[in-house]
Amino acid sequence: MDDYPLLNLFWTMLWLFLWVMWFFLLFKVVTDIFRDHGLGGWAKAGWLVLVLVLPYLGVLVYLIARGKSMSARDAKHAKEHEEAVRQYIQKTAGSGSNSVDDLSKLAELKDKGHITPEEFQRAKTKLLA
Structure with missing residues (x-):
């Protein structure tokens, strides 16, 4: 254990955490570039090239320029997504009440x-099937 002191372990863990956070941020920015319907194809390509060629500067500039949006x-x-889930639940749960x-x-x-009792029985059988 003397070969790797506790402080070095702390620094290694910190750098690993920052590395994982960096990739999370990079993927978030790339996802946002493709999700934005307001950007044209050339603008998306430009941002993507900037973010992938100069990742630190590109992500920083992207967050400054487009972070609020x-x-x-x-x-x-x-x-x-919440509305789609709500509609699905209503549609699924509502089928029994209909x-x-x-x-x-x-x-x-x-x-x-x-309607006659025979017509009622046929319609009831059809509904319950």
Whole structure:
């Protein structure tokens, strides 16, 4: 253990953490470049070349120039995703309640005499299938 002191272990862990954070930030910027529908193809290519050829300077310039809109795009994407999940849940959970509503409407039509009991049974069987 004398070959690698505790302080060196701390510095190694710090540099590893910063390295991982750097790649996270780089991937976040590249993802944001492709997610932005306001940028044209040439602008996306320019930003991508800058970020990949001069990564430290490119990411720094990108964050300064487009950092605020980057968070707005993230919020918009999160809101769209949440809305899609909500619609899916409503559609999936709502299918059972529609059958119940349809059955109550059929029973009401049968009670009022608008459909025969045989028609009611056929429609009920079709709904429950």
